[in-house]
Amino acid sequence: MGNIMSVSFAPECTESKNKYDDCFNKWYTEKFLQGKSLQNECTEFWDTYITCVNAALVKQKVKPMLDKAREDQPFTSEEIRASAGTEKK
Amino acid sequence: MKLFETDHYFHYPWDQVTAANWQKYPNELSTHVVSVDVLNRTIDEERKTLRTERLIACKQSIPKWLTFIVGGEQKSYVREVSEIDLVNKTLVMKTHNMTMSHLLLVNETVVYRPDPELPSRTLFKQSAEFTAYASISKICDKIEEWSVERFGQNAKTGKLAFEHVLQSLTEKWDESGLFVNDVSNTIMKEVNDVSKKTSNVITEVKKLGIFTNN
Numbered sequence: 001m002g003n004i005m006s007v008s009f010a011p012e013c014t015e016s017k018n019k020y021d022d023c024f025n026k027w028y029t030e031k032f033l034q035g036k037s038l039q040n041e042c043t044e045f046w047d048t049y050i051t052c053v054n055a056a057l058v059k060q061k062v063k064p065m066l067d068k069a070r071e072d073q074p075f076t077s078e079e080i081r082a083s084a085g086t087e088k089k
Numbered sequence: 090m091k092l093f094e095t096d097h098y099f100h101y102p103w104d105q106v107t108a109a110n111w112q113k114y115p116n117e118l119s120t121h122v123v124s125v126d127v128l129n130r131t132i133d134e135e136r137k138t139l140r141t142e143r144l145i146a147c148k149q150s151i152p153k154w155l156t157f158i159v160g161g162e163q164k165s166y167v168r169e170v171s172e173i174d175l176v177n178k179t180l181v182m183k184t185h186n187m188t189m190s191h192l193l194l195v196n197e198t199v200v201y202r203p204d205p206e207l208p209s210r211t212l213f214k215q216s217a218e219f220t221a222y223a224s225i226s227k228i229c230d231k232i233e234e235w236s237v238e239r240f241g242q243n244a245k246t247g248k249l250a251f252e253h254v255l256q257s258l259t260e261k262w263d264e265s266g267l268f269v270n271d272v273s274n275t276i277m278k279e280v281n282d283v284s285k286k287t288s289n290v291i292t293e294v295k296k297l298g299i300f301t302n303n
Contacts, residue, residue, distance in 0.1 A: 003261070006115055009124040009166075012211070013196045016125065021111075024127075028139075029108045029267060035175070038134045046130075047214035053126055064129075064167060067188045075183045077133075077140065083198050084172075084179040 010056030013049060020045040090187075091219040091233045093240050097248050097284040099211045101255050103203040105268055106181045106211045107173055110201075114145075118250035119122045121147050121243070123164065129290070145169060165189065178203050194220045195240070215244060216252050 006015040023042035031037035040046070057063040081087050099106055099278045122145060129142040145167040165188035173180045181199040185194060197217040200218040204210045217240055261270050 005273060006112075007124045008126050009144060009164075010126075020127070020158070024113055024130075025108070029262075030109060032139065032175075033104045033108060038132055039135065040130070049127075053128065057182070062144070065166065066168065068220065069168050069185065069187045069190070072190075073183075073185050077138070077172060080170070080172045080181045080183065081174075083183070084177065084181045084200055084202075086174060086177040086179055 007058075008053065010053065010060065011064075013052035013056055016045065016049040016052050020049040091237045093215075093217045093219070093237050093244070095215045095241075095244055097213040097215075097257060098204065099201075099213055099252070100209070101211060101259060102209055102268070103201065103211045105159070105259060105262065106201055106255065109255045110171075110180065110182075112252050112258060113251055116250045116254050118246050118253065123148050128168075139173045139175075140174075141171050141292055142168075143169045143171070167249075192222055194218075195235060195236065196220075213248070 005014070006018065006021060007064075008022060010016045023045045026040050027037065031041065057066060092170075102111075113119075114125050124146040127141060128138075128144050131140045132138070133140065147165050147167060160300055163290045165186060167184055167186050169184040171180065171182040180199075180201040182197075184197040184199075195217055197215065200214045201211050204212050219229075219233050219240070259268075276286075276300045
């Protein structure tokens with residue numbers, strides 16, 4: 001927080017990550033939580049950041065591990081609602 | 090398979106807790122977390138939920154007797170999927186390890202929801218399942234035992250760390266007045282509830298005929 005910088009697993013993505021995080025945190029606290037916006041308002045920062053992340057996932061060979069993890073543990077919305085105890089009637 | 094479960098109350102409203110959750114790392118206590126990245130983020134407008142997938146990298150020291158089996162992994166990766174449900178006011182986070190998962194799989198579920206009795210605080214429920222896959226059952230038992238113990242220690246640190254994060258963010262938010270409306274709404278709601286209950290009691294008492302003299 002504040003004094004320590006939040007970093008990306010790929011150092012080259014840290015700058016775009018921080019820009020995106022700042023935008024998201026502002027949107028989340030000031031808009032989403034207040035019920036003022038259900039639209040992602042940080043797409044511009046997101047596009048730059050995720051392009052960097054996706055390239056780094058391949059480069060650092062994390063992608064195959066991630067694909068397998070997604071397949072093994074999809075953590076679907078249904079599973080999540082079951083954990084929350086908020087399944088549809 | 091081994092299980093670990095714990096409950097805790099954070100004395101902050103649910104919406105603040107969910108906001109602080111995105112800014113939890115880095116913090117001074119959770120030094121094993123080295124990076125956090127968002128991999129996917131989608132909004133379900135109909136259900137008013139925000140779903141996020143994150144990649145968390147940890148520097149986790151493992152016991153010596155384990156290093157000869159797993160090798161000297163420097164960084165381990167954890168994948169987390171969370172959903173924030175604005176309608177039901179729940180934050181659920183499901184996490185599992187991607188590194189060494191063929192040896193030991195840790196599946197963690199965390200749920201944050203407002204305390205129905207006292208909306209100014211948030212109930213935190215954490216549970217984790219540990220499954221060791223190594224072929225020698227003795228080692229499996231030992232790995233599971235060590236994992237539960239280690240997880241318990243980390244869970245304590247995690248809670249303490251989050252308390253610190255919440256405290257310092259709340260100071261910031263108090264200055265900006267961001268959550269002030271919500272807090273006053275909560276207070277108003279509690280006041281309303283109390284006066285509603287009071288009037289119910291008065292109605293009941295009236296029914297008993299105590300005030301019929303008037």
